[in-house]
Amino acid sequence: ILMNLYNLLPYRISYDPTRYPKYIPEAYCLCKGCLMGIFGEENFHFRSTPVYMPTVILRRTSSCAGGRYVYTEDYVTIPVGCTCVPEQEKEAESVNSSIDKQEMKLLVSQNKPSSE
Secondary structure (H helix, E strand, C coil): CCCHHHHCEEEEEEEECCEEECEEEEECCCCCCEEEEEEECEEEEEEEEEEEEEEEEEEEEEEEEEEEEEEEEEEEEEEEEEEEEEEECCHHHHHHHHHHHHHHHHHHHCCCCCCC
């Protein structure tokens, strides 16, 4: 079942000879926007972003015990798929943030003691 899922998702194989497993499939997003609508048009009001899953791997250390490698647990995040999130409007953010800054300056200047 897992291999059938990999056939549906675009993924790359990450390789590291010092970890177990040595090969880990990592999903990646094909589009910048999201495919929506009845005809699957790319919508740039949304953006494709990876979904990560925390995973435990074994990492080989430089020491040996009884003629065998010693491994330690390591926690990594692996991209397992993609999802759509709304694209934030940068113009609206910048206007709001500058208004907020102006309001904050007024509040600070009003609350300052007159001796300053």
